[in-house]
Amino acid sequence: MKITRASKTTINFATKKKREILNEIMDEYAIVVNFFIDYLWEHPEIESKNQIIADIYNLSNSWFTARMKQCAAREALSMVLGAKNNKNRRKSPSEIEVEELLGEEIFNEPIKPKHYGKRMVLSSQVVRIETGRNSFDLWLVLYSIGNGIKLYIPLKKHRQMNQWFSMDRMSNSVTLYRECVQFSFEIDIKEKKTEGILVGMDAGINHLIATSDKEFLGNEIKPLIAKIKKKLQGSKAYKRAKKTLSYYLHKIIKDYFKNNGNLRIVVVEKLKDLKIGKRNRSKEFRKTLSNWNYMELLDIIQMRCEENRVSFRSVSPYKTSQRCPSCSHTERENRKGEEFKCLKCGFLEQADYVGSLNILWRFLTGRYGAGFKTDQILLNTIG
Numbered sequence: 001m002k003i004t005r006a007s008k009t010t011i012n013f014a015t016k017k018k019r020e021i022l023n024e025i026m027d028e029y030a031i032v033v034n035f036f037i038d039y040l041w042e043h044p045e046i047e048s049k050n051q052i053i054a055d056i057y058n059l060s061n062s063w064f065t066a067r068m069k070q071c072a073a074r075e076a077l078s079m080v081l082g083a084k085n086n087k088n089r090r091k092s093p094s095e096i097e098v099e100e101l102l103g104e105e106i107f108n109e110p111i112k113p114k115h116y117g118k119r120m121v122l123s124s125q126v127v128r129i130e131t132g133r134n135s136f137d138l139w140l141v142l143y144s145i146g147n148g149i150k151l152y153i154p155l156k157k158h159r160q161m162n163q164w165f166s167m168d169r170m171s172n173s174v175t176l177y178r179e180c181v182q183f184s185f186e187i188d189i190k191e192k193k194t195e196g197i198l199v200g201m202d203a204g205i206n207h208l209i210a211t212s213d214k215e216f217l218g219n220e221i222k223p224l225i226a227k228i229k230k231k232l233q234g235s236k237a238y239k240r241a242k243k244t245l246s247y248y249l250h251k252i253i254k255d256y257f258k259n260n261g262n263l264r265i266v267v268v269e270k271l272k273d274l275k276i277g278k279r280n281r282s283k284e285f286r287k288t289l290s291n292w293n294y295m296e297l298l299d300i301i302q303m304r305c306e307e308n309r310v311s312f313r314s315v316s317p318y319k320t321s322q323r324c325p326s327c328s329h330t331e332r333e334n335r336k337g338e339e340f341k342c343l344k345c346g347f348l349e350q351a352d353y354v355g356s357l358n359i360l361w362r363f364l365t366g367r368y369g370a371g372f373k374t375d376q377i378l379l380n381t382i383g
């Protein structure tokens, strides 16, 4: 099953000068689109993009290149067709009354659309994406615009985009707004399994992950992270150590899915916030994985889920490490390092395993988990 997913990211990292140029382009774009709307409105015989040939888009005397004019003409066409197809709008009772009196339909006329310069739909003939060489992840490059303009707009990828781009997918279309850019991706979705086991996963201290099935994965994580921390940030050795860690994450997750063919749903903790303040420091320190590593780990898990038709869910990390899975008593002192001991009922377990149980519990008691209750889970949660 193929579906289209769109993802937006800000263009606010661009300099003021670049933003000004971009605004000029968008102003001109609106003028050109409206020019073509006027033209196409009078030429209803043009019904498909293929009919917009050079003879037509060269009618505009804008400073845009032919390619840009073509983009504008195409958007004009889709707006005109949209408006004309919308003619079967619902009429008001008084409109119907008037038409009955006149004996003819007069309220079917479509209304000519107008472009207000809020967005540009650009083709790969005028826009491309380049990966960054410095702190910015991506560059949106506008070229062949006209007046010799070539614009490099820095973008930051977010997790979702990261994942889609990493699958060697190119965006099917790029829509530029005044404040952001939107990429659309066509994604092949396999239908998810409807049977199997539900698993909660928590990132641990001495191992990468504890699962609600009481499996502990990736026991070599600690030295690998220590190695990175010893290197000078940005150095070759640092990058090499990070790559080794990344490879390790991939391997552990891959093996886990290979050994657990009966998975139906995997539940993880959401990352709280990228900008971790002092408030959350302790929690972050508890996890040996940095935010960035954790994001990568989630991406990898999600990727393997997709591949194996397993549903991927995430829940809030709120107090998942403090709640007793046996009696629900929640207190910070329940947890001491690797050990969880309930101060109320005495329930004793490995702390990360407890975390993974609570992650699964949160999902099952949440809005989307209610339908998934099984005997397997209840047994687990009771411990």
Ligand SMILES: [Zn+2]
Residues within 6 Å of the ligand: 324, 325, 326, 327, 328, 329, 342, 343, 344, 345, 346, 347
């Ligand atoms: Zn308890």
